[in-house]
Amino acid sequence: xxxxxxxxxxxxxxxxxxxxxxxxxxxxxxxxxxxxxxxxxxxxxxxxxxxxxxxxxxxxxxxxxxxxxxxxxxxxxxxxxxxxxxxxxxxxxxxxxxxxxxxxxxxxxxxxxxxxxxxxxxxxxxxxxxxxxxxxxxxxxxxxxxxxxxxxxxxxxxxxxxxxxxxxxxxxxxxxxxxxxxxxxxxxxxxxxxxxxxxxxxxxxxxxxxxxxxxxxxxxxxxxxxxxxxxxxxxxxxxxxxxxxxxxxxxxxxxxxxxxxxxxxxxxxxxxxxxxxxxxxxxxxxxxx
Amino acid sequence: xxxxxxxxxxxxxxxxxxxxxxxxxxxxxxxxxxxxxxxxxxxxxxxxxxxxxxxxxxxxxxxxxxxxxxxxxxxxxxxxxxxxxxxxxxxxxxxxxxxxxxxxxxxxxxxxxxxxxxxxxxxxxxxxxxxxxxxxxxxxxxxxxxxxxxxxxxxxxxxxxxxxxxxxxxxxxxxxxxxxxxxxxxxxxxxxxxxxxxxxxxxxxxxxxxxxxxxxxxxxxxxxxxxxxxxxxxxxxxxxxxxxxxxxxxxxxxxxxxxxxxxxxxxxxxxxxxxxxxxxxxxxxxxxxxxxxxxxxxxxxxxxxxxxxxxxx
Amino acid sequence: xxxxxxxxxxxxxxxxxxxxxxxxxxxxxxxxxxxxxxxxxxxxxxxxxxxxxxxxxxxxxxxxxxxxxxxxxxxxxxxxxxxxxxxxxxxxxxxxxxxxxxxxxxxxxxxxxxxxxxxxxxxxxxxxxxxxxxxxxxxxxxxxxxxxxxxxxxxxxxxxxxxxxxxxxxxxxxxxxxxxxxxxxxxxxxxxxxxxxxxxxxxxxxxxxxxxxxxxxxxxxxxxxxxxxxxxxxx
Numbered sequence: 119x120x121x122x123x124x125x126x127x128x129x130x131x132x133x134x135x136x137x138x139x140x141x142x143x144x145x146x147x148x149x150x151x152x153x154x155x156x157x158x159x160x161x162x163x164x165x166x167x168x169x170x171x172x173x174x175x176x177x178x179x180x181x182x183x184x185x186x187x188x189x190x191x192x193x194x195x196x197x198x199x200x201x202x203x204x205x206x207x208x209x210x211x212x213x214x215x216x217x218x219x220x221x222x223x224x225x226x227x228x229x230x231x232x233x234x235x236x237x238x239x240x241x242x243x244x245x246x247x248x249x250x251x252x253x254x255x256x257x258x259x260x261x262x263x264x265x266x267x268x269x270x271x272x273x274x275x276x277x278x279x280x281x282x283x284x285x286x287x288x289x290x291x292x293x294x295x296x297x298x299x300x301x302x303x304x305x306x307x308x309x310x311x312x313x314x315x316x317x318x319x320x321x322x323x324x325x326x327x328x329x330x331x332x333x334x335x336x337x338x339x340x341x342x343x344x345x346x347x348x349x350x351x352x353x354x355x356x357x358x359x360x361x362x363x364x365x366x367x368x369x370x371x372x373x374x375x376x377x378x379x380x381x382x383x384x385x386x387x388x389x390x391x392x393x394x395x396x397x398x399x400x401x402x403x404x405x406x407x
Numbered sequence: 408x409x410x411x412x413x414x415x416x417x418x419x420x421x422x423x424x425x426x427x428x429x430x431x432x433x434x435x436x437x438x439x440x441x442x443x444x445x446x447x448x449x450x451x452x453x454x455x456x457x458x459x460x461x462x463x464x465x466x467x468x469x470x471x472x473x474x475x476x477x478x479x480x481x482x483x484x485x486x487x488x489x490x491x492x493x494x495x496x497x498x499x500x501x502x503x504x505x506x507x508x509x510x511x512x513x514x515x516x517x518x519x520x521x522x523x524x525x526x527x528x529x530x531x532x533x534x535x536x537x538x539x540x541x542x543x544x545x546x547x548x549x550x551x552x553x554x555x556x557x558x559x560x561x562x563x564x565x566x567x568x569x570x571x572x573x574x575x576x577x578x579x580x581x582x583x584x585x586x587x588x589x590x591x592x593x594x595x596x597x598x599x600x601x602x603x604x605x606x607x608x609x610x611x612x613x614x615x616x617x618x619x620x621x622x623x624x625x626x627x628x629x630x631x632x633x634x635x636x637x638x639x640x641x642x643x644x645x646x647x648x649x650x651x652x653x654x655x656x657x658x659x660x661x662x663x664x665x666x667x668x669x670x671x672x673x674x675x676x677x678x679x680x681x682x683x684x685x686x687x688x689x690x691x692x693x694x695x696x697x698x699x700x701x702x703x704x705x706x707x708x709x710x711x712x713x714x715x716x717x718x719x720x
Numbered sequence: 721x722x723x724x725x726x727x728x729x730x731x732x733x734x735x736x737x738x739x740x741x742x743x744x745x746x747x748x749x750x751x752x753x754x755x756x757x758x759x760x761x762x763x764x765x766x767x768x769x770x771x772x773x774x775x776x777x778x779x780x781x782x783x784x785x786x787x788x789x790x791x792x793x794x795x796x797x798x799x800x801x802x803x804x805x806x807x808x809x810x811x812x813x814x815x816x817x818x819x820x821x822x823x824x825x826x827x828x829x830x831x832x833x834x835x836x837x838x839x840x841x842x843x844x845x846x847x848x849x850x851x852x853x854x855x856x857x858x859x860x861x862x863x864x865x866x867x868x869x870x871x872x873x874x875x876x877x878x879x880x881x882x883x884x885x886x887x888x889x890x891x892x893x894x895x896x897x898x899x900x901x902x903x904x905x906x907x908x909x910x911x912x913x914x915x916x917x918x919x920x921x922x923x924x925x926x927x928x929x930x931x932x933x934x935x936x937x938x939x940x941x942x943x944x945x946x947x948x949x950x951x952x953x954x955x
Contacts, residue, residue, distance in 0.1 A: 146532055201704045207531050208463060209707045212660055215653055216699035223692040278822070285808045285819050291770060292806035297794035297823040297871055346536070381547035384540035391537050392525055 119365070124256040124325060126364020127263035131318035132341030133348070133356035134270065135191075135311030141287040141351040142307050145207065148214040149194060150315055151338015152221035153187050155331060157316025158236075158323040159229055160186040165237040176239035180262065180320050184313040191312025192305045200301070225331030233328040240324065255324045266317060267357055273310070274353060283307055287351065336380065340367070343387040411585050418578035426571035437570055441638055443678045444573035445631050448580045450658035450674040451667055452627030455584050457656065458665035459593075460620040461600030462527065463535040467628050467655045469522075469542030470515040472647035474629025475636040476555055478511030479564045482637065486565070504567040508576075508633040515629025516622045518545070523621035527614060542652055550644045560643025561636075568638035576634055580627045585667055587623065596620055600665070657699060663709025672711045721746040721907055722767070722798070722875055727776035729759075729766050736762045738931040739776065744875065744924070749901050749908045751918040751939065753952060754928035760911040761803050763928070764877050768800035769793045780875070795823050797874035803883065803911075805864040809853030813844055816852050816863055820870030829872070836904070837866040840896055858889040862896075869900070875907040876900070882914050890914070894921055915952040919943045927952070 132154055139147045160183035168175035198217050202210050243254045274280040285293045286303045294300050322337060323329050344363045348355025363383060370379045429437060453467045486503055526537040550558045587593045595616045598606040607613050636642045658677050662670030684691040702710060722744040729737040737759045744750045752760050765771045767778050769790035778786045785793050794800075808816050817837065821830045838845040841862040847855060852863055861881055868876055878897065882890040898921050901908050912918035919925055919939045927935035927948065935948060942948055 146536075198700050198704070202707070205703075205707050208457070208660065208664070209703050211463075211532070211535065212653075212657060213700050213703040216696045216703065219696035220693065220700065223696060227689070227693060278818070281811065281815050281819060282822065284811060284815075288808045288810055289806050292802060292808065293819070294770070294790035295768060295794065295800050295802060295806070296820050296867060297791045298819070299789070299791045342536075377551050378547060381544050384543050387540045388526070388537050388544075391529055391533055 119368075120250065120252055120256055122365035122368035123361065124259040124364070125368055126361035127259050128318045128322045128325075128360075129337065129341045129344045129364050130357040130360025131263055131266065131314045131321070132338060133345040133360045134353060135315045136342050136345040137348070137350055137353060137356040138283070138307050138311045140345070142283060142290075142304055143199070143203075145199075145210045146214065146342065147199075147311075148211070148338075149217035149221055150311065151334035151341070152218050152225070153191060153194075153312045153334075154315040154319040154322070154338060154341075155225060155329070155334035156190060156221065157183045157187045157312075157319030158329045158333065159225070159319075160316065161239070161320035161323065162234065162236060162329060165239050168239075170238050171241045173240060176258070179239050180317060183320050184316045187316035187319075188309035188313040191308040191315075194312075195305060195308040200304075222331055222334075229331055231331060233330040236323040236327045236329055238324070238327075239320070255321075259321045259325060262317060262321060266314060270310070270314070270353065279303065279306055340383040343383045346387060347390055411582055411589075415578055415582040418582075419575055422571050422574035422578065425574060426569060429570050439678065439682055440570060441568065441573045441634075443675050444570075444577045445635050445638070446655075446658065446674040446678045447577040447671050448627055448631040448634070449655045450662065450670045451577075451580045451584050452624045452631070453655050454659045454662070454665065454667060454670045455587070455596070456620050456624040457659050458663075458670070459584075459588050459600060460596045460617060461664075462617055462620065463531060464538040464621070464624070465535045465649070465652050465656060466522065466538035466540075466542030466545075467624070468647040468649070468651035469538075469545040470519055470625040470628035471632035471635070471651070472545060472549060472642075472644065473518045473625075474508075474511035474515040474632030475642050475647070476511075476549060476561070476632075477514040477629070478507040478633030479561050479636045479642060480555065481507035481510050482565055482567065483561065483563070500565075500567065504565075504572070504637065507567075507637075508572075508630055511633035512626045512629040515632065516626035518629075519622045519625025520618065523618045523625075527617040527621060539649060539652070542647075543649060546644045546647060556643070558644060560641060560646075562641045564636050564640045564642070566637060566640050568634050573634055573638075576630055580630075581667060581671065583623070583627075597665075661702065661710045663711055666709065666711065669709055669711030673709070676710075721781065722909070723777075723779045724763075724767065725777045725779075727763070727766060727778065728774045729762055729771055730774050736931055737766070740928070740931070740933045741776075742926050742933060742936065744907060744909055746907055747901075747905055748924055749898070749910060749922040750924040750926065751910045751912055751922040752926050752928060753912055753915040753918055755952075756913070757930070758928040759931040760928055761879055762931075764800060764802075764879050764909070764911055767793075768798065768877065770800075791823070794871055797872060798877070799868040799871045799873035799875070800877045801864045801868045801879060801881065803879040805860050807852045807855075807860050807863050807867065809851065811852055812849055813852055813855070813863060814848045816867050817844075817870050820867035822871075824870070824872060830870070833870050833872060837869050840869070840899060841866055858885055858893070861885065861889075861893055865893075865896070865900075869906075873906055875909065877909045877911070879911045880913060881910070882912065882917065890917065897921065915948075 132150065135150050136147065161179045164179040164182040168178050194217060198213055199210065202213055240258050241254055245252050274283060282293065282298050282303050285298060286300055290300055340363060341360065344359035345356045347363060348357070348359030363386065367379055367382060370376065370382050449467060449471065453464065456462050456464050482503060489503060490499055522538065522541045526534060529537055549555055555561060588596060595606070595611050598611055599613045599616045603613050658673045659670055661677065662673035680695070681691060684694060725741050726739045727737055728735070728739050740763065752763060754760050762771065766773050769788055773786055777784060780796060780798050785796065808819065811819070817834060821833060824830050843859055844862055844866055847859065852860065855863060881893050881897070885893065894917055897908060897910065900906050910918055910922060919942060922939045925937065925939045925942045926933055935942065
């Protein structure tokens with residue numbers, strides 16, 4: 119159960135980035151899962167310059183990697199996606215897939231294709247709560263995710279830029295007519311989403327202690343399913359979808375169906391899209407003619 | 408005889424011509440040519456779904472794998488019983504291969520029907536994801552199905568595919584798609600793409616059109632899969648993953664959606680590209696993905712689409 | 721105050737505006753009338769930067785704003801209440817107004833503008849915490865105008881404020897438009913299909929027909945013009 123929740127928390131962090139970008143731009147940023155990978159590597163390299171097993175060292179690696187990826191996300195949007203604003207969905211989607219392949223292959227070139235063991239950034243210990251044993255890295259995952267969710271909720275609901283984000287997602291034209299610079303809001307959204315993915319990457323690597331340039335593909339796809347499950351564009355929905363998927367996958371993994379676990383996410387996706395396309399928390403909207 | 412039929416005849420004659428000369432062609436070039444032919448079948452058939460009908464499928468590799476596995480199963484498991492221990496005459500072998508290909512195509516078409524009926528109600532991104540999901544599910548199912556070799560795949564498939572089969576298959580695909588789209592019935596595909604609601608309003612059964620496009624597309628993907636399996640002689644689920652589907656979609660987009668000639672050219676180009684980039688193999692994929700992004704930005708209407716771009720207001 | 725010179729706009733190969741020119745006097749209410757598809761909305765959208773002009777110039781307060789993005793045009797005090805209102809339906813009324821003041825840094829000024837909006841549209845104050853999408857059509861129009869007023873406009877462009885409203889509500893909205901113009905000296909450019917009403921409250925009028933300006937003058941004079949009467953004013 120704890121395993122499921124901590125896996126779900128990571129899915130939730132990645133899913134938030136998908137959902138936010140979809141919210142403002144209405145497109146699926148396939149490269150998001152590779153930002154997650156870059157986040158894990160950034161944490162890895164920063165982790166070599168800070169002492170292991172310390173809270174501040176771990177925090178530094180986490181925050182540093184978030185900053186690196188925020189920048190990466192902003193750059194990605196600026197260089198590849200902005201020139202295609204308003205282009206047909208298919209073209210934007212292919213560009214995103216191209217971006218994803220580019221990051222994977224650059225990763226293989228610079229980081230090497232072989233998996234690397236991940237340093238133990240945070241202090242390692244096991245705690246027993248009653249009969250339940252929880253490792254410190256699982257606690258870190260759950261704690262950091264909860265913290266980031268609270269911060270995100272505050273940013274989106276209470277700050278001016280957060281309200282602007284919601285305004286752009288509702289109606290970009292009207293948003294520009296009240297004086298919102300849409301490009302700034304979109305850059306901000308990419309930065310925020312990518313930072314969350316980076317946090318997810320570092321936390322994932324702490325629990326599954328080796329990383330490679332293709333590590334993002336499967337968690338990325340599953341996180342995307344989580345976003346759809348919760349209702350794409352819906353922030354609390356993405357968090358809930360992530361948790362749900364994490365728990366389900368952990369259970370399937372422990373059963374005799376474990377070889378099918380990668381298919382589960384897709385089966386869930388298809389069932390959701392067919393029967394409740396707006397997701398669990400989404401509102402269904404009628405498409406206007 | 409109408410023009411497309413003449414062209415088909417010419418293409419078939421050319422295919423047998425190339426086949427007759429195939430002993431004198433460098434095997435490396437023949438291999439590349441077979442690869443091109445198979446990709447043309449895949450891209451042109453996907454173009455019927457993505458380009459002409461405007462639906463976005465990301466699961467073409469899944470249908471290809473269904474066709475590849477089924478046709479391989481026919482030649483591997485049924486073949487010895489039908490042809491006897493001696494392997495039969497060349498004619499019998501070719502007849503068996505043809506039957507296997509058709510069986511592969513039909514099974515893929517059936518899979519297309521199963522996937523298409525529920526999912527074609529969805530649009531755009533969502534349809535793309537569902538087809539992607541189905542493609543992956545097909546892969547995982549095959550991976551877990553021991554009679555078909557599981558994750559290891561099938562080996563020892565007879566090398567029945569030759570240049571004639573591939574070129575003839577490609578010509579037939581182009582012919583079928585062209586005739587279908589040009590027919591009165593086929594105009595409906597374009598109508599569905601241009602404005603689904605309007606098409607429905609004038610009485611077209613849009614869902615039916617979408618399913619027909621999907622099933623026909625899947626059929627040819629299955630044929631391509633069969634040709635591929637009997638060319639490589641070994642198939643495994645990993646060869647038909649998401650990235651393979653993407654490759655085919657890229658050919659369609661580069662060729663210009665709904666432009667068969669362009670798509671054929673793009674299939675040729677994209678099959679040759681990795682061969683040309685072989686000397687710089689290390690950077691090959693980096694270059695490929697980079698080019699993909701640049702092309703999308705610089706020529707969003709496709710590399711080979713020179714028609715006037717009517718922008719919608 | 722606002723000068724449009726030889727403005728042309730096209731959607732792809734289709735020309736929507738074929739070189740129109742007009743000037744709006746400071747402090748006035750001007751109206752742009754014409755049939756469906758005459759290019760009224762296109763004109764406003766081009767002025768506010770949502771559409772790109774093919775040729776021609778737009779100057780506002782003496783500065784060329786033809787190539788500026790919408791948010792910089794708003795910053796200069798030219799606010800556009802778009803057709804169909806385009807309020808942020810999932811945001812509260814309060815948040816919609818806050819977004820209207822997106823570029824304002826001065827807290828006191830924002831508070832003053834809010835009070836002013838509430839004095840013009842008291843209804844909005846009652847509905848502050850409500851989601852904007854749940855408002856009635858008339859209230860949504862008030863919110864759309866109120867939101868634009870929060871941006872501190874010198875010139876307010878209104879696109880079809882009467883669209884889809886009951887006649888009684890329409891006259892209320894038009895009264896408010898006159899009030900905004902008189903009490904705050906905000907210049908107004910009004911686009912309307914309801915030519916009668918628009919000519920009644922405006923000082924100057926411009927008549928568009930298939931992307932060209934075919935008539936212009938003082939509103940009272942145009943109202944008396946027999947040609948115009950026959951075409952737009954129902955005899």
